Amino acid sequence: MLLPNYSGYTLEAGIDEAGRGCLAGPVVAAAVILPADYKHSLLNDSKQLNRKQRELLREDVLKDAVAWAVGEASPAEIDEVNILNATYLAMHRAIQGLSLPPAYLIVDGNRFKTTLATPYTCIVKGDGKYLSIAAASVLAKTFRDDCMCRLADTFGMYGWEQNAGYPTKMHREAIAIHGTTPYHRQSFTLLPKQPELVNK
Incomplete structure (x- = not known):
């Protein structure tokens, strides 16, 4: 309690x-x-x-x-x-x-x-x-x-309605394919250099 x-x-x-x-x-x-x-x-x-x-x-x-x-x-x-x-x-x-x-x-x-x-x-x-x-x-x-x-209604390819912007595998793959939006944090490591670092 x-x-x-x-x-x-x-x-x-x-x-x-x-x-x-x-x-x-x-x-x-x-x-x-x-x-x-x-x-x-x-x-x-x-x-x-x-x-x-x-x-x-x-x-x-x-x-x-x-x-x-x-x-x-x-x-x-x-x-x-x-x-x-x-x-x-x-x-x-x-x-x-x-x-x-x-x-x-x-x-x-x-x-x-x-x-x-x-x-x-x-x-x-x-x-x-x-x-x-x-x-x-x-x-x-x-x-x-x-x-x-x-x-997500505007940027549906990133799956934000599911991942809320967290660094999921799907989100990072979408960044790799589609690039970033004005809502991405450019000071963050959006794409890790080693593929194995992508969160499952």
């Missing part, structure tokens, strides 16, 4: 991202403030859930959250400032998009950089420990998947 609160502050926001390891598309972050005594038996790290479960949980999070917001950084921004800084940028946009200012932030992972005065704690694998981070994980993942599905 995931925990409802880390800091003791009522307006504690959980922060998580999706899409850092992708070859294409934005990196998306979400910030979620849940009720202090919130309980949900199914809410978990989005990577432990299937697509249908994530979609159902997104509806619950959007309905139950005290406040929520999603932010993103574009492929061009990723190429300009690198993926780590672009992730921080997306997180800041999500935090600043909240309808209520958070009193405390709990951020999934082991690093965070901010100019905000809000106190924070980084929690490794926090999306499997705290409900608000898990909720942010679900929102970031589902909103990003929706984005990649929309892009």
